[in-house]
Amino acid sequence: MASLFVQNAGRQQCGAGCGWGPGVRDHFVLQHILSGRGSCVVDGQRHALEAGDSFLIFPDTTVQYEADREEPWEYAWVGFNGAEAGRYVEQTGFSRQSPVCRGDGGGQLPRLLEEIRGARGTAMWNDLRMTGQLYALLAYLVESAWDSRPARRDGDSCAEAAADYIMRHYAEAISVEQLAEHFALSHSSLYRKFVRRFQKSPKRFLLEYRMERACQLLAAADLSVQEVAVSVGFDDPFYFSRVFKELVGVSPRRYAREQGKAAGGSGEGE
Numbered sequence: 001m002a003s004l005f006v007q008n009a010g011r012q013q014c015g016a017g018c019g020w021g022p023g024v025r026d027h028f029v030l031q032h033i034l035s036g037r038g039s040c041v042v043d044g045q046r047h048a049l050e051a052g053d054s055f056l057i058f059p060d061t062t063v064q065y066e067a068d069r070e071e072p073w074e075y076a077w078v079g080f081n082g083a084e085a086g087r088y089v090e091q092t093g094f095s096r097q098s099p100v101c102r103g104d105g106g107g108q109l110p111r112l113l114e115e116i117r118g119a120r121g122t123a124m125w126n127d128l129r130m131t132g133q134l135y136a137l138l139a140y141l142v143e144s145a146w147d148s149r150p151a152r153r154d155g156d157s158c159a160e161a162a163a164d165y166i167m168r169h170y171a172e173a174i175s176v177e178q179l180a181e182h183f184a185l186s187h188s189s190l191y192r193k194f195v196r197r198f199q200k201s202p203k204r205f206l207l208e209y210r211m212e213r214a215c216q217l218l219a220a221a222d223l224s225v226q227e228v229a230v231s232v233g234f235d236d237p238f239y240f241s242r243v244f245k246e247l248v249g250v251s252p253r254r255y256a257r258e259q260g261k262a263a264g265g266s267g268e269g270e
Helices: 085-090 109-118 124-147 156-169 176-182 187-198 202-220 225-231 237-248 252-258
Strands: 005-013 019-023 028-035 037-042 045-050 054-057 063-067 074-081
Touching: 005 109, 005 124, 019 037, 028 109, 037 054, 074 109, 074 124, 085 124, 109 124, 156 176, 156 187, 156 202, 176 187, 176 202, 187 202, 202 225, 202 237, 202 252, 225 237, 225 252, 237 252
Parallel strands: none
Antiparallel strands: 005 074, 019 063, 028 054, 028 074, 037 045, 037 063
16 A cells, blocks of 8 residues: 555535435545535534534544535545555544544645645546645644644654654664664653653664564565565564564564465575
């Protein structure tokens, strides 16, 4: 699965009482109210919505929404998914417990959604443009959420920035000392912030993320164990295999076989 992609996008003027559900989607859907009123019910909780509000439908979550009968809404939406979609959404103001955001303080959502919709087409570059605009939309949501939570930025944001750095540089030689230096923190300060935010050390976070990526490669690509090891930042395939088995519970070869792939190559035994 791609890191992030647009599944659908559009704009709709609804009639009185027009709605959808209850049902579930298999991807994220962000809907922004351009005018009028309506409501959505997420996991049994009703939310009244008006122009400027937005709500996010999470995958596999029961939802129902309906336009007001007196003042039916018009809304713009984008449906999206991808291997990294959930991680990006976590940094926004939306959550499964709080799927509604009131008002668009910066007033940019209508424009960003329209740019995604305007990039639609059948050519490959249309998909690339839509994905680029989706990244811009999520960046705006993340920035807006962080700007509204200044108290969080001193503590959790340091750990989250370090975690994001790890996830972007996991294939490189990363040490906790280098990570702390990059963020102008002491080793102990970074460790404390990381454990408070993620309930695990930076080193453990790095190892688990590398194993997560290794699992994806073993399941999706016809690579040798040695190739996978190098791809996730291990110079020694024997050490990689030992760590993989400790964290995942089976050897890389066995994991690959169980996923229907043959992970050939040297440097790993059962």
